[in-house]
Amino acid sequence: MTSVESLPHPAQITDEGEWWRRAVVYQVYPRSFADSDGDGIGDLRGIISRLDHLESLGVDVVWLSPIYASPHDDNGYDISDYRAIDPVFGTLDDFDELVAALHARGMRLVMDLVVNHTSDEHEWFRESSSSTSNPKRDWYWWRPPRDGAEPTNWESFFSGSAWQWDEASGEYYLHLFSRKQPDLNWENPEVRAAVHDMMGWWLDRGVDGFRMDVINLISKDPALPDGVVEPGRTWGNGFPHYSYGPRIHEFLREMNDVVFAPRAGTYLTVGEMPGVTVEQARRFTDPDRHEVSMVFQFEHVGLDHGEGGKWDSRPLDVVELKRSMKRWQEGLAAVGWNSLYWNNHDQPRAVSRFGDDGEHWAASAMLLGAILHLQRGTPFIYQGEEIGMTNSPFAALSDLRDIESLNYIADALAAGGSTEEAVLAAVRGVSRDNARTPMQWDASAHGGFTTGAPWIPVNPNHATVNVAAQAGDEASVLAFYRRLIELRHTDPLVTTGAFEMLAPEHDRLFAFERVDGDDRMLVLANMSGSALGVAEVIDLAGWRDSDLVLGNLEPGDVRAALRPWEVRILRRQ
Ligand code: ISL
DSSP, X not given: OOOGGGXXXXXXXXXXXXXXXXXXXXXXXXXXXXXXXXXXXOOHHHHHHTHHHHHHHTOSEEEEOOOEEOOOTTTTSSOSEEEEEOTTTOOHHHHHHHHHHHHHTTOEEEEEEOOSBOOTTSHHHHHHHHOTTSTTGGGXXXXXXXXXXXXXXXXXXXXXXXXXXXTTTTEEEEOSSOTTSOBBOTTSXXXXXXXXHHHHHHHHTTOOEEEETTGGGSSOOTTOOOOBOOTTXXXXXXXXXXXXXTTHHHHHHHHIIIIITTSSSOOEEEEEOTTOOHHHHHHHHOGGGOSOSEEEOOSTTSTTEETTEEEEEOOOOHHHHHHHHHHHHHHTTSSSOBEEOSOOTTSOOHHHHTSOSSTTXXXXXXXXHHHHHTSSSEEEEETTGGGTOOOOOOOSGGGOOOHHHHHHHHHHXXXXXXOHHHHHHHHHTXXXXXXXXXXXXXXXXXXXXXXXXXXXXXXXXXXXXXXXXXXXXXXXXHHHHHHHHHHHHHOHHHHHSEEEEESTTOSSEEEXXXXXXXXXXXXXXXXXXXXXXXXXXXXXXXXXXXXXXXXSSOOOOTTSOBOTTOEEEEEEO
């Protein structure tokens, strides 16, 4: 095993076209990363002050969740000015300094592009809503009432109808997310041109790509048909009519032709696409089609959703997880490219969700890192994942901040029949706020995140789970993530090798090989709290003399039973 000190400098990615195939991306949620001015909210100068951490981790790219001007109804995913930094995060000068500082350290910056919708406080929407004859009226989806009610039966992602009544103009507008996030009408070429201009403005400022928020929702069926009303639901499911719409490929290709192709740079683009299928993803990421570099798909993070959806969670079935990951690995093997992620700002913490955040906390955090990072694709690390941050033990409904959670709580309580405790129990392990509690830098008050009062409480376990505690510890989750990143940078098999799932029907063993002829890597992972005799499941004869490249527990005989949550990575040539 390499010692942490001897790891290479992260600036190893050269400028050739598909550099992102060898990159590791780190997502920063600015609000919760580091607060430089004591107002309890993270900011750009806070990020600048923590670049040593990112550099020593070895990541190549930073993806910043939105920092644009916003009323923060959805923590910045509701943008009121695409060309301004929200004062709570800093200034354009701070932003330019951050880009320069990242570039100087050999890292790149990807911005969040939220263009399915704007804020209702964006100038475009103010104009659009000012009168039915305003030239920007058609920039959004306005419709008259149908039989005195909503124009369609579509439900919003954040509860209730997806239509908001506007008294002044006597029409409804569409908002797939909160009522403060009206959907842009991409059918209108002026909208597309305005978005393209804005993207170019950021690229010319030095950014290296975009993560595109719900980009598979920008093309809607203009007929706006009703959705099916599932049993027990009030509203219809409009998803089939507003996702993967008839012009989605055309819009992405046009964006590429107008924005990226004419520029000299090589950019990383990742389309966030809830509900995307493998077949669709292959089309989106086929290099010959010039649409996006990769997509975020949601299949593996939906496997613990029960019949009642995300708030009705159930334990993960390891066989289902393997089936899903195998399908994505194989589906995008010959054409296209995968993104790899467990966590982001919308997901509960993976170690609590799919691992064991009790007795086997560190081992299971490392195991999850290994089985993801060693697949074929571009891995994304969400802030805090590299130190094994866990879900938060929210003690009361008043600890929650996220609009999705708050709307769900209000609905559940209004429906009657549920106590506050019961609703809290449903929300606790599922809420997006689990990802949004502040980054845990050290054991001091508020985890070193802020000197003020944090906008959301820091997880009490910051006393033990923090960057400072792991910084010099070779056996830490942090050191393990560094080694995973190093492995991707130093062993081409991790980028290029074919993926072969082993023992797909085993209910605890997650095992796969990466293969290029005789060049092979074997990953053996025990996703359970009891020992697992791997030699009885997989023929390890050919691996007897191979090297243990990396493991999360004290090394022993490579053929011995796997200990609880042990992962072993073997290599032969
Ligand atoms: O988080 C979700 C539900 O729990 C997802 O449905 C999520 O809303 C969806 O993945 C879209 O997410 C993105 O767009 C939203 C924003 O709230 C999320 O933070 C963002 O990642 C609207 O902009």
